Amino acid sequence: MTSSPKTGPNVAVDPDGATRTIPERVARRVWVVAGGRCTFCNRYLLSEEHTGQPVAVGQLAHIVGWTTKDGSPRGSDPLPLDDRNLEDNLILMCHDQHRVIDNRSLWDTYDTQTLRTFKHAHERRIKQLTGLTEEDRSTVLRVVAHVHGTATALSTSNVARTLLADGRFPDYALAGIDEFEVDLRRIPGEDTPGQGYWTSALAHLRDSVDRLTAHVAREKIHHVSLFSLARVPLLVALGTMLDDTVPTEIYPKRRGQDEGWGWTNGAPTVDFTHRAVDAPTGAANVQVLFCVSGTVDPARMPTAPAPAARYEIRPVSAAPGPELIASRGSLDAFASAWRTLLAELEHTHPGLESIDVFAAVPLSAAVAIGRVPMRAIHPRLRVFDRDTTSGTYQFALEVGR
Numbered sequence: 001m002t003s004s005p006k007t008g009p010n011v012a013v014d015p016d017g018a019t020r021t022i023p024e025r026v027a028r029r030v031w032v033v034a035g036g037r038c039t040f041c042n043r044y045l046l047s048e049e050h051t052g053q054p055v056a057v058g059q060l061a062h063i064v065g066w067t068t069k070d071g072s073p074r075g076s077d078p079l080p081l082d083d084r085n086l087e088d089n090l091i092l093m094c095h096d097q098h099r100v101i102d103n104r105s106l107w108d109t110y111d112t113q114t115l116r117t118f119k120h121a122h123e124r125r126i127k128q129l130t131g132l133t134e135e136d137r138s139t140v141l142r143v144v145a146h147v148h149g150t151a152t153a154l155s156t157s158n159v160a161r162t163l164l165a166d167g168r169f170p171d172y173a174l175a176g177i178d179e180f181e182v183d184l185r186r187i188p189g190e191d192t193p194g195q196g197y198w199t200s201a202l203a204h205l206r207d208s209v210d211r212l213t214a215h216v217a218r219e220k221i222h223h224v225s226l227f228s229l230a231r232v233p234l235l236v237a238l239g240t241m242l243d244d245t246v247p248t249e250i251y252p253k254r255r256g257q258d259e260g261w262g263w264t265n266g267a268p269t270v271d272f273t274h275r276a277v278d279a280p281t282g283a284a285n286v287q288v289l290f291c292v293s294g295t296v297d298p299a300r301m302p303t304a305p306a307p308a309a310r311y312e313i314r315p316v317s318a319a320p321g322p323e324l325i326a327s328r329g330s331l332d333a334f335a336s337a338w339r340t341l342l343a344e345l346e347h348t349h350p351g352l353e354s355i356d357v358f359a360a361v362p363l364s365a366a367v368a369i370g371r372v373p374m375r376a377i378h379p380r381l382r383v384f385d386r387d388t389t390s391g392t393y394q395f396a397l398e399v400g401r
């Protein structure tokens with residue numbers, strides 16, 4: 001064991017304070033692969049967190065202790081002594097947790113296999129995160145309401161996790177963390193929305209999207225990640241407001257155990273198709289029923305004032321269900337079926353001014369319903385809202401592109 005130096009980024013410390021100098025080249029590699037952060041708690045170790053002084057507070061810890069002596073943590077492992085000061089056997093840690101893993105009563109808890117697993121997971125994560133470039137940043141637009149869950153399901157860490165799983169990271173630098181958050185929870189009447197609610201909520205949405213669009217126009221934004229939780233008519237409206245010039249990912253809310261956000265790995269692509277349910281000649285009114293998370297019951301729809309043509313979009317070879325759109329491919333297939341129906345309506349109902357929309361769809365599909373129609377080409381959408389308790393549909397708002 002060496003007596004000097006006692007501290008420094010290339011010094012390993014044992015439980016009784018004895019130090020050993022690790023070759024500079026090895027120490028540098030351990031610090032770099034760990035990103036200068038504690039393998040256990042991720043604390044930044046190149047400066048002291050309370051004073052902010054640029055003093056390295058990390059320690060190199062041995063997975064297998066550097067001697068075979070009785071007090072050497074995990075030192076009885078067969079790893080040759082010559083290999084114990086190599087990169088593979090060293091992990092970067094803060095002082096506190098270094099003490100924990102070297103505490104004799106915890107050697108079994110923090111055995112060599114456990115510590116290697118921690119080391120590799122930490123180093124893999126650091127490599128992935130530091131591999132992200134400016135091109136991978138995405139501006140986050142969040143729309144928060146009470147429906148379908150609580151706001152905690154949309155925390156910033158949840159958003160970051162979802163983006164990272166997609167090889168992106170959230171860019172909040174542009175305008176402050178809440179700049180592109182539309183919080184609809186303060187608007188009264190969400191449970192039994194009347195025209196006052198829809199007007200207010202629409203104005204809030206429009207305001208945020210306008211600010212976002214202004215930044216897009218100045219080329220400050222090149223990718224948008226949308227996380228939205230609101231009643232279906234507002235999500236359709238949001239879809240009509242989104243700018244087509246910048247790639248936009250509409251993230252779904254997952255159902256089931258974790259209740260997180262994002263696409264489900266390995267989820268199949270579900271195809272969608274449309275059919276005419278009822279197409280009387282001379283129909284002045286067109287209704288489209290989107291049956292994705294469930295079916296739309298015509299008995300719960302208001303009576304149309306004129307002879308109505310009714311179309312339906314539904315999955316090709318599956319029954320409607322809440323977990324149907326779990327992959328990007330399924331959302332694209334849904335949008336494509338809607339686009340095809342719109343094109344068909346241009347021929348069968350030339351000059352059509354508006355379409356009545358009745359949707360039993362997940363959040364992501366609701367946004368897609370608004371996003372597909374093209375400005376100045378397609379009819380406007382009159383969107384109906386489903387009353388949560390009675391299940392009946394009531395007119396909510398009219399939007400167009």
Ligand SMILES: [Zn+2]
Binds near residue numbers: 040042093094
């Ligand atoms: Zn730590």
